[in-house]
Amino acid sequence: MKGTERIMLGHGSGGLLMHELLEDEIVAALGRGSIQPDDAAVLPLDGGEVVFTTDSFVVDPIFFPGGDIGSLSVCGTVNDLAVMGAKPLYLSVALILEEGLPIEDLRRVLRSMRRTADEAGVRIVTGDTKVVPHGSADKLFVTTTGIGLRLKGLAPSSSRIRPGDALIASGSLGEHGLAVMLRREGVEFGAEIVSDVASVFPIVESLKPFGDAIHAIRDPTRGGIASTLNEFASASGCTIEIDEQAIPLRDDVRGACEIFGFDPLHVASEGKLVLAVAPGNATEVLCTLRSVPLGSNASIIGTVTDRRTPRVILRTAVGGRRILEMLAGEQLPRIC
């Protein structure tokens, strides 16, 4: 882009500067489909159940170990489709840029977005760009919206959870939230903790043969697995019992959480799943998960016990039992 290496208000004007920004940066990075001359995309969708989801991303910092706001905003929305049992097909990308943002930062984010979309097999087909004055936003916010088609046979929904179901985590938890927090606070902590941000669609696809036996799938992002499990309990009206020792946690995550006073069960992951599976299929699902790259640390972490009270009970390492609450206030702002 000529004449400027920082975002200016005029880049959001609807005029020449904006057209330059679109052509030189956004189309160059995301591909022609992301900017329709007609401001919307026309999509072929061959029947089936269409799934539709949106997420804004305000992560701070925009670059962190293992990812950035670009890969996060693509994976976050791809994953919201995947947990519905849908194959992600199309994405829209809406950018809010702060005046003064280095163009090179925008480029890095867009490149990351494109690479992540290509890897996830999803097409960025339409978009929008706004610029606000310096101080009216923090660098760069991204809103991605996704359209997917439900895989035949899969219809996961937290309302389908029932007593007897096994709860399975697809891998170790909390890495994303900690990676972002440690980078934001400038804390050095032994070996760097790296975000787990990734598309979980390959995991979901591997579960297609189990069809109806997959009762619910969710990605434990904001609020961590504690929020996910409480949402499962509340949507199904069931009591869920979790074995604390069975929850996969990396030692560095456990250690950092102890030092900084976080409960790792409240810390976000961005490439993991929690599943509720019919009891007869639990072992087979576990083995399938362990056979895909992102699921090698999958574990059965608990069961749905009964329909008396919607709540989550944690069996602790020392044999105690406590109620695992949802996070009440804010523990880690701006981690997605």
Place this chain on the structure above:
Amino acid sequence: MKGTERIMLGHGSGGLLMHELLEDEIVAALGRGSIQPDDAAVLPLDGGEVVFTTDSFVVDPIFFPGGDIGSLSVCGTVNDLAVMGAKPLYLSVALILEEGLPIEDLRRVLRSMRRTADEAGVRIVTGDTKVVPHGSADKLFVTTTGIGLRLKGLAPSSSRIRPGDALIASGSLGEHGLAVMLRREGVEFGAEIVSDVASVFPIVESLKPFGDAIHAIRDPTRGGIASTLNEFASASGCTIEIDEQAIPLRDDVRGACEIFGFDPLHVASEGKLVLAVAPGNATEVLCTLRSVPLGSNASIIGTVTDRRTPRVILRTAVGGRRILEMLAGEQLPRIC
């Protein structure tokens, strides 16, 4: 919502406060469909051409004469579907809230969003809410994404514009941009100029009988009609000639633009259309437009002359001719 009348960081946590915000405010205002327990919507779409579009809204101030960021964000996306010849069906709503935003302001915006969606016949089916610390955003940003189905027979696209086409404006221009700017600057200017923000789908629907004769439709938002016409010229490779005196402008808009030094042709409308129509149908289209409520001031403003140079020529009131350029930098930031 209990205990607080301002947005707190914890409202974006994924925890209890966030669930309270979602239930007490967002679901209460937008309806259950806007918050899926499963974080995405499953949509029935009966074949046809699916149209998909997204827009972020960062308007400042969030309340202005004639509308607010809520009505604007619904109409803006509904209109991007309408100009593709599509009936708007579903919307997603992603909110970025600044810590400290009065909950009452959020309520007002959500109510306005719901009312506007109901009037436009579009359903808000999924959403997302993020909260950033005070000073990291300005009050409230909204990203709406829309899905629509193309009306059979209509396939407007700026690439279908050809020599001979008549250019038609559906009504007077520039009111939205001026209404927002005057309110932001706190300028009193005779009778208040009111935003024209509205769903233009009823206008598009009235044109369905003309089918293929409707070559292109666009809403002249950011950058005003000057940007729209230049985009038409560039997408079609044609020269467009516009008669300055034929462009519908209210006297108060013309007057305010003179005083503040704006070119009204660069100022945004949010409930108007510019159309390119086959020459044989121009008069009939004009009469149809004038028969619908939002089109009573519709006018033929020019023609597509030839395919020599893609540019827009303005025939001025005194008989001169000048090239109408796209806005180069920024004239009115944050008007949508």
